[in-house]
Amino acid sequence: MATPHRLLLTGFEPFGTRDTNPSQEVVSLLEKESFAGIELSTRILPVAYLPATEWIRTQMAHFDKVIMLGVAWVRPEICVERVAINLMDATRNDNNGFCPTDMPIYANAPTAYFSNAPIKQIAAAIRDSGYPCKISNSAGTYVCNAVYYAALHEIAIRQLPTQAVFIHLPSNDYLPVSSMAEAIKAVIQYIANRNVPFFKD
Ligand code: PCA
Numbered sequence: 558m559a560t561p562h563r564l565l566l567t568g569f570e571p572f573g574t575r576d577t578n579p580s581q582e583v584v585s586l587l588e589k590e591s592f593a594g595i596e597l598s599t600r601i602l603p604v605a606y607l608p609a610t611e612w613i614r615t616q617m618a619h620f621d622k623v624i625m626l627g628v629a630w631v632r633p634e635i636c637v638e639r640v641a642i643n644l645m646d647a648t649r650n651d652n653n654g655f656c657p658t659d660m661p662i663y664a665n666a667p668t669a670y671f672s673n674a675p676i677k678q679i680a681a682a683i684r685d686s687g688y689p690c691k692i693s694n695s696a697g698t699y700v701c702n703a704v705y706y707a708a709l710h711e712i713a714i715r716q717l718p719t720q721a722v723f724i725h726l727p728s729n730d731y732l733p734v735s736s737m738a739e740a741i742k743a744v745i746q747y748i749a750n751r752n753v754p755f756f757k758d
Contacts, residue, residue: 561596562748565620566741567613569627569700572604572652579726579734580626586738587745594749604700605653606645610662610707617711617719622674622748625708626741627701629725634689635732635740637680638696638723641705642669646698662706670709674722679744686743688736696723 566587568580581601588599598620602609617623629636643666645657676692683690696702705723712719724744726737 559594561594562622563596563598563620564622564624564745564748565598565600565616566745567600567602567623567625567704569602569604569609570652572700573649575630577729578604579628579729579737582734583626583726583738583741586735587741590742592745592749595745597745602700602704603652605651606647606655606657606662606700606703607653609700609704613704614707614711617708617717617721618715620719623708623719623721624741624744625701625704625721625723627704627723627725628728629697629701630728632693632725632727633731634691634727635683635737636691636693636725637676637683638672638693638705638725639676640669640671640694641696641702641709641723642698643667643706643710644698645703648699651700662703663710666710667713670706670713672722673709673712674720676722679722679724679747682743682747683740686740688732688740688743690740693725696725701725 568584708721
């Protein structure tokens with residue numbers, strides 16, 4: 558049997574005025590499942606720039622595939638993020654009380670990275686499972702973007718084969734959490750059903 562893909566799936570704790578985060582709930586639903594061909598690890602990240610970026614950075618060498626989830630409350634559909642930018646520009650404190658404006662995540666690092674995962678195929682896998690999904694060209698300037706940037710920067714500077722994608726989930730006013738979980742399951746199954754190399758054709 559082929560070696561299973563080591564897959565890291567992350568979500569975020571609640572932040573701001575909300576006491577839930579759909580990304581955390583989706584991870585809790587999916588961590589109970591098993592997927593043939595996948596060795597699944599999960600983690601809920603703090604909505605805090607420094608610990609979240611530092612943790613994700615240290616994990617990149619240990620996984621083949623990384624799917625990071627967060628919520629974008631105002632977006633009506635699931636968004637597969639194409640790009641991460643080297644910028645922290647918060648309009649509200651993070652959960653550690655940190656509120657950076659116009660600051661780079663890493664000094665002397667590239668302005669942006671594109672995802673090294675096949676975002677179009679991932680979006681298609683979600684749409685084929687019956688859920689609304691589009692490509693987004695901005696993951697914002699809050700903690701989600703920072704974590705995505707940290708992952709892609711680490712992969713780039715260490716020349717790791719790891720492939721990473723960030724997916725923003727909508728508010729559960731637009732889509733029930735159980736449907737979001739089904740959509741992400743479709744992405745995991747897309748990974749599982751492909752022989753090596755999964756992420757790039
Ligand atoms: N969404 C925020 C941070 C955590 C989350 O779930 C964001 O889009 O940056």
